[in-house]
Amino acid sequence: MSKTAAPTMHAGYAAKRKLGSAIVYVILSVMVCIWLFPILWLVLQSFNTIDHISTTTFFPTKFTMKHYQTLFMDSNMPYGRWILNTFFVAVLSCIVSTLFVLMVSYTLSRLRFKSRKMLLNMGLILGMFPGFMSMAATYAIMDVFGLASQLFALIIIYSAGAGLGYQVAKGFFDTIPRSLDEAARIDGATSNRIFWVIILPLSKPIIVYTALTTFLGPWADYIFVSYFMKDETDNYNVAVGLYKMIDKKNIDKYFTTFCAGAVLIATPITILFIVMQKFYVGGVTGGAVKG
Amino acid sequence: MDYLDYVQMTKGQRFAYKVKSFFTGIPHAIVSFFKLIGLLIKKFFGGIGKFFKNFGSRFVKGDVGTKLSYFIMGAGNMIHGQIVKGILFLACEVGYVFFMIYFGMHYIKKIYTPNLIRIDWKPFSYSMADGRTNVSLYKYGTGAIGNEVAEKAEDYYGGETIFNASTQDDSNKILLFFIMTMIVTIVFIALYIANTKSAYETQQIRAEGKKPDGFLQEVHNYLDSKFHVTLLFLPILLLVVFNILPIVFTIFMAFTNYDKYHQPPVKLYQWVGMKNFADVFFADAKKSQTFGLILVWTLVWAFFATFSNYILGIVVALLINKKGIKFKGFWRTMFVITAAVPQFVTLLVMKLLLDDKGGAINNALGTSFPFLTDWANVTIIIVNIWIGIPFTMLMTSGLLMNIPEDLYESARIDGANAFQQFTKITFPYIFFVTTPYLITTFVGNINNFNVIFFLTGGGPEDPTKYSQKAGKTDLLVTWLYKLTVDEKNY
Numbered sequence: 167m168s169k170t171a172a173p174t175m176h177a178g179y180a181a182k183r184k185l186g187s188a189i190v191y192v193i194l195s196v197m198v199c200i201w202l203f204p205i206l207w208l209v210l211q212s213f214n215t216i217d218h219i220s221t222t223t224f225f226p227t228k229f230t231m232k233h234y235q236t237l238f239m240d241s242n243m244p245y246g247r248w249i250l251n252t253f254f255v256a257v258l259s260c261i262v263s264t265l266f267v268l269m270v271s272y273t274l275s276r277l278r279f280k281s282r283k284m285l286l287n288m289g290l291i292l293g294m295f296p297g298f299m300s301m302a303a304t305y306a307i308m309d310v311f312g313l314a315s316q317l318f319a320l321i322i323i324y325s326a327g328a329g330l331g332y333q334v335a336k337g338f339f340d341t342i343p344r345s346l347d348e349a350a351r352i353d354g355a356t357s358n359r360i361f362w363v364i365i366l367p368l369s370k371p372i373i374v375y376t377a378l379t380t381f382l383g384p385w386a387d388y389i390f391v392s393y394f395m396k397d398e399t400d401n402y403n404v405a406v407g408l409y410k411m412i413d414k415k416n417i418d419k420y421f422t423t424f425c426a427g428a429v430l431i432a433t434p435i436t437i438l439f440i441v442m443q444k445f446y447v448g449g450v451t452g453g454a455v456k457g
Numbered sequence: 458m459d460y461l462d463y464v465q466m467t468k469g470q471r472f473a474y475k476v477k478s479f480f481t482g483i484p485h486a487i488v489s490f491f492k493l494i495g496l497l498i499k500k501f502f503g504g505i506g507k508f509f510k511n512f513g514s515r516f517v518k519g520d521v522g523t524k525l526s527y528f529i530m531g532a533g534n535m536i537h538g539q540i541v542k543g544i545l546f547l548a549c550e551v552g553y554v555f556f557m558i559y560f561g562m563h564y565i566k567k568i569y570t571p572n573l574i575r576i577d578w579k580p581f582s583y584s585m586a587d588g589r590t591n592v593s594l595y596k597y598g599t600g601a602i603g604n605e606v607a608e609k610a611e612d613y614y615g616g617e618t619i620f621n622a623s624t625q626d627d628s629n630k631i632l633l634f635f636i637m638t639m640i641v642t643i644v645f646i647a648l649y650i651a652n653t654k655s656a657y658e659t660q661q662i663r664a665e666g667k668k669p670d671g672f673l674q675e676v677h678n679y680l681d682s683k684f685h686v687t688l689l690f691l692p693i694l695l696l697v698v699f700n701i702l703p704i705v706f707t708i709f710m711a712f713t714n715y716d717k718y719h720q721p722p723v724k725l726y727q728w729v730g731m732k733n734f735a736d737v738f739f740a741d742a743k744k745s746q747t748f749g750l751i752l753v754w755t756l757v758w759a760f761f762a763t764f765s766n767y768i769l770g771i772v773v774a775l776l777i778n779k780k781g782i783k784f785k786g787f788w789r790t791m792f793v794i795t796a797a798v799p800q801f802v803t804l805l806v807m808k809l810l811l812d813d814k815g816g817a818i819n820n821a822l823g824t825s826f827p828f829l830t831d832w833a834n835v836t837i838i839i840v841n842i843w844i845g846i847p848f849t850m851l852m853t854s855g856l857l858m859n860i861p862e863d864l865y866e867s868a869r870i871d872g873a874n875a876f877q878q879f880t881k882i883t884f885p886y887i888f889f890v891t892t893p894y895l896i897t898t899f900v901g902n903i904n905n906f907n908v909i910f911f912l913t914g915g916g917p918e919d920p921t922k923y924s925q926k927a928g929k930t931d932l933l934v935t936w937l938y939k940l941t942v943d944e945k946n947y
Contacts, residue, residue, distance in 0.1 A: 187781045194776060198791045201843065205798060208806050266695075269688040277685040285689075292700060300703035303710065306633055307703060326699035329692030356677075357684035386799040389906060405801045409911075412805060421809070428806070432798040439797035440790060443851060 212425035217418065233426035243411060243420065244400060245427055251317060252403040252431075256384040259321045263328030263380035264373065271335035272361055276347065293330045301393050308394070315398045320391065324384045331380075338372040339365065374445045378438075385435065404431050512650070515657045526656040530649060533656025537663050541672035546652045553645045561638035564631055636705050640697065754834070759902040762841045767895060769842060770849020771887060775879070777850070778857045789854060796847035804911035807840050811912075833912075841908055852894070853887055860886055909935045 207225070212233055214226035237245040274286060304323060305314055313319040342365065350360050366373070388405045395401045402410070408427050411420040439446070466474065516527055522536035531546030659669045670678070679687045777788045795803065860883065868878050 183781060187779070190776050190779055190782055194782075194788055197773065198788065201792055201795050201847070204803065204806050204810055205795065207810065208802075266692045270692050273685045273688045277688075279685045282685075292696070292704075300700075300707040303633075303703035303706035304699060306706065307699065310633060322695070323699060326695035329696050330700075356681035358680035358687075361684070361688075382799075386801055388801055388910075405799070409801070409805065412809065424805075428802045432802050435799055436794060436797040440793055443793055446851075 208425050209429055211422055212429045214422045214425075217420070217422055233423045234430070236423050237427055237430065240423070243407065243423070245404075245407065247400060248402050248404045248407040249431070251401060252385060252405075255317055255320050255324070255403065256381050259324035259328075259384045260377055260381040262321070262325035263331075264377045266325060266328040267331055267335050267376050267380070268366070268369070268373065270329045271332040271339055272365060274332060275336045275339035276344075276360075276365070277357060289330055289332065301390065305394060315395050315401060317401055319394055320384065320403075323390060324380075324387075328380060331376075335369075335372050335376055338369060342368055371445055374442065378442050378446060382435070382439075512653065515653055519657055520660055523653070523656040523660050526652055530652045533652075534659055537656075537659040537669055539659060539669055539672065539675075542655070542675060546648070546655075549645070549648050553641070556641060557638075560634070561641065564634040564638055632709055633702075633706060636702055636709070640702065755903055758834075758838070758905075759899055761838050762845070762902045762905065762908075763895065763899045765838065765842050766845030766849050767891075767898070770846045771853050771884075773846055773850045774853040774857060775883070778854055789851070792847040792850055795844070796851065800844065800907055801911060803844060804840075804907060807843075808912050811836060811840075837908060837912055840912060844908070852891065856887055856890055857883070906935060 210225050213229040213231065215228040215230045215232075216226075237243075274282060274289075308314040308319045308322075313322070346364055346368075347360055350364055355363070384403075386405055387403070388409065391403045391406045392409075395406065399407075399410075404427070408424055408431075410416065411424040411427065417424075516524060519533070522533035525536070526533035526546075529547065530550040531543035533543070534540075534546060535543030662669045773792070776782070777785055782788075864882050865878055868882060873881065
């Protein structure tokens with residue numbers, strides 16, 4: 167602005183604009199403080215020397231690392247075990263679900279067959295039932311198969327529902343030009359080959375998006391795990407385990423340990439999410455545009 | 458009315474015209490709706506009729522092999538040279554027959570026997586040789602399978618039931634296997650029809666003097682022209698077993714008296730018809746009031762949770778994307794951090810911060826402001842805003858960058874101020890793109906278990922207005938969760 171000869175009107179405009187920016191800066195700073203405040207509190211508390219919620223000061227005055235040790239030493243709260251469980255379940259169901267989602271959405275988007283419309287409608291209707299509505303029944307089924315309160319039950323449940331999450335990926339596949347398929351078909355490729363050799367390499371963003379969402383879902387799921395595992399503490403995932411740490415019985419002893427556990431589990435996920443946010447946004451809005 | 462007339466009208470007239478034509482259109486809409494339904498029904502029955510006609514005509518026109526395969530599956534294929542396919546069909550038939558004899562029939566019989574899903578046990582005590590009193594259970598009432606079970610009733614020592622679940626009927630299993638049998642039967646019928654079709658087709662191919670596809674060629678077809686079957690098979694199989702079956706099961710369950718007093722395997726439940734539905738709506742005034750109150754709160758919550766997040770998220774995105782604001786990436790990342798932390802962690806932290814007694818904020822301030830009791834409903838919506846804004850912000854700020862800059866430029870030249878630019882350009886664009894997202898969020902909020910459950914657990918409880926432990930902030934889902942998990946009242 168300085169290099170202009172600054173007629174008065176222009177200067178007034180610039181000043182106004184500066185003022186506007188200043189206000190926005192203030193608003194944003196205040197909001198960021200509010201937004202980060204609970205997280206800061208959590209992180210600081212995890213280094214607190216006392217075990218319970220402080221009744222006098224808001225932020226801790228003395229710091230220690232001992233809660234991070236307790237996490238892996240306490241046999242009542244096998245945190246290490248929980249992390250392994252969560253990781254195991256999340257990774258396996260992520261792989262299976264991603265495959266399923268890609269398979270279903272490719273089929274519904276690219277191949278034309280008689281019952282396609284019917285399947286699309288059925289998928290829509292089935293998707294409206296919340297998964298845990300029929301949780302009791304799912305539990306009964308798992309019981310019959312002898313899988314109740316086992317980690318495999320969780321993997322099966324998460325991946326079984328995956329086939330319904332085809333909308334976003336289907337929207338993506340719809341945007342890949344059909345002429346590619348046709349050209350490959352003329353060259354003698356089968357549908358199978360087209361799927362693996364042509365479509366999949368082109369769909370990297372949507373694969374990453376699907377993998378990310380199907381990984382985060384089981385990672386933070388509470389309902390199914392708590393219902394299926396009941397008192398099997400060894401098979402808890404981190405969410406249920408951490409919740410147990412701060413129930414009325416345990417909170418006085420485990421509060422700061424809970425904070426440590428929460429920080430530990432949140433850090434990798436936060437980093438993952440921040441790195442992947444482009445894909446996430448692209449997935450949500452990209453799928454939305456196609457409806 | 459012509460388009461010209463319409464264009465000449467003033468705004469008010471146009472509005473009145475629209476309202477008028479909406480109402481005058483209603484009868485027509487109703488008529489066409491019923492016409493559509495009629496058409497669908499006609500099409501449906503027409504389809505069935507055609508199906509049976511085809512089914513019959515294939516039999517009449519078929520040769521020996523095709524006719525034979527109406528009774529022995531796969532016979533037609535085998536006669537016409539498709540040996541492997543024929544054997545597979547035959548194997549299906551044999552397998553199904555065995556399945557029905559040894560498994561399916563058993564459970565179908567049990568479901569239909571009127572008295573069967575009910576056996577009441579009554580304890581009676583007797584003295585044993587060593588002087589202890591032993592309590593045993595005996596069967597009360599008669600049932601078709603009652604005798605069988607009564608013999609196997611085990612003893613009951615000092616209040617602890619010792620049952621051997623495997624020797625007794627388990628209502629869960631009966632119902633589950635019944636539904637499974639039904640599904641297998643449907644699949645079998647489909648296979649049977651596919652068998653007759655395939656037999657007829659091979660016959661026709663033979664009649665044309667060609668050789669039908671060999672088995673390897675058929676397998677190859679499943680990688681090409683029938684690739685959809687291969688790809689969909691596993692996902693749909695799992696869906697049927699772990700999604701559709703449980704839903705059907707739950708629907709059946711709604712008609713039984715399965716609750717904490719009737720827990721299999723100790724006790725069996727029975728059909729109670731529409732009683733449960735009547736319970737919810739009419740029988741108990743308090744219960745139906747509870748249901749109504751929860752329903753209303755669910756809708757109110759979903760409305761506020763969705764739109765407050767949506768609007769405020771857009772506002773924040775606009776602030777960040779405002780011209781002249783520096784470090785856009787930095788601001789965005791700050792907000793994204795909250796979105797990235799797993800939700801159960803942030804929610805639990807919020808709960809610990811806000812708790813009435815012993816919550817960190819109240820402790821530090823030395824107060825006891827009732828965040829999660831008296832003010833719970835408001836707090837929840839605010840916390841939800843805290844959680845939701847980053848997501849909406851993230852999404853819309855991506856979209857904002859997509860809006861072509863020249864739109865704004867020409868608007869400015871035409872003299873539009875910032876507000877007008879927003880309402881005429883920015884908002885319509887964002888709204889158009891995010892409508893599906895908005896709808897899914899709304900539905901998601903109706904079923905939003907996490908926020909409510911972790912923050913308040915549905916509380917505070919208010920026994921004067923609610924029965925069944927429902928609290929002021931319970932949504933339908935959390936109430937259901939409580940009823941099933943904590944109360945075992947299905």
